[in-house]
Amino acid sequence: MATTTKEISIGDLGARSSEAEPTLQGETMALNVGPSHPTTHGVLRLKMELDGDIVKSCDPVLGYLHRGDEKIAENMTYNQFVPYTDRLDYLAPLANNVAYAMAVEKLAALEVPDRCQAIRVLCCELARVSSHLLGIGVYGMDAGAWTVFMYTFTEREKLYTLFEELTGARFTTSYTRIGGVARDIPDGWLGRVLEFCKGVLPVLDQVDKLLTRNRIFMDRTVGVGVISKEDAISYGLTGPNLRACGVDLDLRKDKPYLGYDQFDFEVPVGTTGDCYDRYMMRAEEVRQSVSIIRQCIDQFPEGSYYAEEAKKIFAPQKAKVLTSMEELIQNFMIVTEGPQIPAGEVYFEAENPKGALGFFIVSKGGGVPYRLKIRGPSFCSLSILEKLIPGHYMTDITVILGSLDFVMGECDR
Amino acid sequence: MAKSEFAQLKERFEYLTERESADHLAVNCPADQLLELCTALRDELGYDLLLDVTAVDWDAQSPRFTGIYHLLSTTKHAYLRIAVDCADDIQPSLPSLCGLYAAANWHERETYDLMGIHYEGHPDLRRILMWDEYPYHPLRKDFPLAGIETPFPAEDVAEATHARVLPAPMAGGPFVSSGDGPMSQTEPRARDESWSEQKEKPV
Numbered sequence: 257m258a259t260t261t262k263e264i265s266i267g268d269l270g271a272r273s274s275e276a277e278p279t280l281q282g283e284t285m286a287l288n289v290g291p292s293h294p295t296t297h298g299v300l301r302l303k304m305e306l307d308g309d310i311v312k313s314c315d316p317v318l319g320y321l322h323r324g325d326e327k328i329a330e331n332m333t334y335n336q337f338v339p340y341t342d343r344l345d346y347l348a349p350l351a352n353n354v355a356y357a358m359a360v361e362k363l364a365a366l367e368v369p370d371r372c373q374a375i376r377v378l379c380c381e382l383a384r385v386s387s388h389l390l391g392i393g394v395y396g397m398d399a400g401a402w403t404v405f406m407y408t409f410t411e412r413e414k415l416y417t418l419f420e421e422l423t424g425a426r427f428t429t430s431y432t433r434i435g436g437v438a439r440d441i442p443d444g445w446l447g448r449v450l451e452f453c454k455g456v457l458p459v460l461d462q463v464d465k466l467l468t469r470n471r472i473f474m475d476r477t478v479g480v481g482v483i484s485k486e487d488a489i490s491y492g493l494t495g496p497n498l499r500a501c502g503v504d505l506d507l508r509k510d511k512p513y514l515g516y517d518q519f520d521f522e523v524p525v526g527t528t529g530d531c532y533d534r535y536m537m538r539a540e541e542v543r544q545s546v547s548i549i550r551q552c553i554d555q556f557p558e559g560s561y562y563a564e565e566a567k568k569i570f571a572p573q574k575a576k577v578l579t580s581m582e583e584l585i586q587n588f589m590i591v592t593e594g595p596q597i598p599a600g601e602v603y604f605e606a607e608n609p610k611g612a613l614g615f616f617i618v619s620k621g622g623g624v625p626y627r628l629k630i631r632g633p634s635f636c637s638l639s640i641l642e643k644l645i646p647g648h649y650m651t652d653i654t655v656i657l658g659s660l661d662f663v664m665g666e667c668d669r
Numbered sequence: 670m671a672k673s674e675f676a677q678l679k680e681r682f683e684y685l686t687e688r689e690s691a692d693h694l695a696v697n698c699p700a701d702q703l704l705e706l707c708t709a710l711r712d713e714l715g716y717d718l719l720l721d722v723t724a725v726d727w728d729a730q731s732p733r734f735t736g737i738y739h740l741l742s743t744t745k746h747a748y749l750r751i752a753v754d755c756a757d758d759i760q761p762s763l764p765s766l767c768g769l770y771a772a773a774n775w776h777e778r779e780t781y782d783l784m785g786i787h788y789e790g791h792p793d794l795r796r797i798l799m800w801d802e803y804p805y806h807p808l809r810k811d812f813p814l815a816g817i818e819t820p821f822p823a824e825d826v827a828e829a830t831h832a833r834v835l836p837a838p839m840a841g842g843p844f845v846s847s848g849d850g851p852m853s854q855t856e857p858r859a860r861d862e863s864w865s866e867q868k869e870k871p872v
Contacts, residue, residue: 319798326783327807331814363691489717489743492772503743505718510746602691603739603750605720616737618725631721631739639775669783669798669808 284312287650291320295398295654298664300638306650314645316638318667326669329628333594334360334434335571337628342428344632345663347390348383348609349429350419355606357432358513359615363602364434364595366566370557372436373514377552378449379422379431380514380606381545385456386415387609388538388545391661395535396467398658399476404463411459414452421445434595435570436562446553453546460542467535477531481644481656488529491643492636495611496537497660501529507607519548531659538661569595594623610634610661632666674747682706688752695750700736703753704764707738711769716740716749719766722776724755724784728810733758734786738766755786762787783808 284307291301299320305312325344329337341356342349354376361368368376389408396404416426421442423429431438467473483493488501498505506523508516524540526533562570571590576583599621605614611633618627637660645653674694675687684702688695698706710716720739727733734755741748755761765788766773777788778797785806788794796803800822805812819834821827 319796319800322798324807327812327814365691487771490771492719492770492776494718494720505743505746511748600689600691601695601750603721603748604692605748612720614721614739616721616723616739627725629721629723629737635775635779636772639772643771669779 289653291317295657297394297657297662300664300667302641302645302653304645304650304653309649309651311645311648311650311653314641316641318635318638318664321664321668323668326628326630329625331624333623334597334625335590335595337625338432339428339430342430344630344666344668345387345608345610345613345634346428346665347663348387349427350379350423350431351383351387351606351608352613353430353432354380354514355604355608355613356615357434358606359602359604359617360434360595360597362604363600363617363619364566364569364597366435366563366569368436368563369559369561370515371559372561372563374552374556375437375441375561376432377514377516377519378549379437380608381549381552382415382418382449384545384609385542385549386412386419387661388542389415389456391538391609392463392467392535392542395538395655395658395661396463396473398654399473401467401470401473404466407459407462407466411452411456414455418445418449418452421448433562433570434597435566436560440561446556449549450553453549456546457543460539464539468539474532476652476655477535477659479528479530479532480648480652481531481659483529483640483644485529487640487643491640493611493640494633494636495607495609496541497534497611497637499524500526500533500537502527507605507612511605513606516548519551521548521551531655534659534661566595569597596623597621597625605631608633610663610666611637613666630666630669632668634660634662634664634666637662638667681709688750690750693748693750695752697752697754700753700756700763703751704766704769706751707740707766707769710740710749715742715744716747718743719770719772719776720748722766722773722780724761724780724786726784726808726810731758732756734761734784736763736780736786760787761785762789764789765791767791782806785809 284305287304287306289302289304290296291299296302301317301320303315303317325340328340338353338356341352344352389412393405393408419429420426422445423431423438483501485501485503488498488503493501494505502525504523504525507513509523521544524537524544526537567586568590571587572583577587597619599619601618603614603616605612612631613633614631616629616631617625620626644656648656675696678696679685682702684699686697688697718741720741723737725735725737727735732754736753736755738751739748740751753763755763763786765777767777767790774791774793775797777791778795780786781788781794782796782798783806795801799807802822804819805817821832821834826832
């Protein structure tokens with residue numbers, strides 16, 4: 257039977273699919289999913305070639321959300337870039353802020369006090385809970401389970417109220433500074449976090465009942481989108497996506513930062529690396545995060561929320577700026593010239609909800625980074641699509657995309 | 670700690686030199702030895718996860734481009750940074766690691782797109798973030814922050830809609846201080862009247 261490729265939608269898929277093998281009907285169909293489509297979770301376009309219901313090849317196209325973050329970073333001071341880190345993984349801005357601040361602090365050889373570290377641990381873990389709650393909810397929705405989304409979104413809304421109390425913003429928080437955090441925790445906030453922790457566990461149980469043994473959910477996820485251990489490592493997956501494949505790598509355990517080694521928590525590790533395992537990873541990680549939050553609040557240290565010795569890096573407190581000349585000058589210098597960071601190269605990675613978020617900074621000294629490279633975990637999660645998707649049914653694509661839990665903001669440079 | 674690690678590496682690969690780093694071990698490697706080094710690192714020394722491929726543009730210096738690789742060992746939990754200088758400043762190129770790490774594929778495409786470094790042996794070196802016909806490499810230091818006006822990618826669309834690609838309103842815009850000149854003029858607030866309700870935005 258003669259092989260032809262029929263172009264149905266707009267796009268230039270033809271170039272890559274010209275060597276199509278003879279198929280059942282003798283012809284394949286080009287299909288674009290995205291760039292704007294509910295299941296692509298952002299502006300991602302998948303150029304696919306279908307043989308009936310089965311995907312033969314897939315070419316993911318990024319770049320629709322290209323904002324030039326790195327270029328911007330190289331033209332502004334270290335402090336000015338903090339709000340831009342919010343926009344990377346905009347579902348966990350608090351964790352991004354911390355990762356960025358810690359990369360710069362490592363370059364400046366700056367130690368932050370215990371209380372600041374504890375606040376940052378809370379930030380990271382609450383961000384993880386928030387991100388995974390949305391991840392699970394939207395994943396359920398991709399598989400056709402609407403109710404889960406309602407449950408998890410309600411909980412996430414409560415978290416946003418907590419974020420608002422802490423940072424003043426619900427969504428883009430910009431909370432950390434180089435050398436500390438923007439302000440101390442408000443009165444009674446820790447109590448309200450504990451209350452949230454108490455409330456979120458029954459909701460997780462509810463989600464568990466709705467999804468984990470659900471026949472339809474299992475049929476759609478078990479054995480779908482299987483990533484082997486070797487592939488996961490080779491493609492540079494990190495975070496829950498990597499652990500679902502059976503690789504025990506969690507930077508909080510293996511490269512402890514922020515005093516994570518003091519906390520007692522488990523790292524869930526999957527076996528098959530299919531969509532179901534990736535869901536299980538996230539569900540379990542939320543529980544572990546809740547446990548970390550409780551331990552952290554149990555032994556919440558007193559002290560300062562910023563490094564007081566960091567005179568040339570952390571801006572002085574507002575009250576002092578308004579009353580003391582020296583502090584005013586210092587504040588002026590930090591605002592206009594940026595925090596003074598010594599020359600050098602540094603790479604720091606933090607275990608973010610989506611995987612390992614890395615910042616590579618080259619400094620020539622002064623207040624502006626010479627080169628700042630962001631290693632977004634979602635970028636790597638997406639690069640495996642090319643290999644992962646072919647051979648699956650078209651309907652499985654939504655579940656596979658949902659299970660990888662990516663955010664397009666991180667695929668941007 | 671890091672010293673002895675480097676000594677071990679140096680014993681095996683005598684062409685390596687240590688690179689200054691504020692964190693973990695970093696080495697300089699000649700471009701023609703990169704593949705050999707990475708093969709040994711992956712297969713024998715356990716650095717199996719390629720985290721990141723990027724490059725630094727040193728602008729006026731020569732060599733102008735340095736390729737940077739970050740490796741992580743999933744068993745030893747150790748990081749390693751490899752820096753490779755590109756010999757040619759005008760048409761920089763490096764060997765591709767795609768045969769060793771699948772992750773290199775997209776990272777190299779990204780570096781090619783934004784920095785203009787050609788990866789030899791890459792199976793599919795296309796642009797990944799900018800459109801295919803885009804003539805510049807935006808992360809190079811000589812590319813201005815405000816961008817360079819380029820024709821709209823789809824000619825027929827541009828003709829029908831009169832759409833064109835405008836530079837992003839960053840430098841010279843209302844939110845960025847330029848730093849050259851007296852404070853009163855370079856401060857963002859002072860220049861906020863560059864466009865307002867009364868005065869139209871300059872095109």
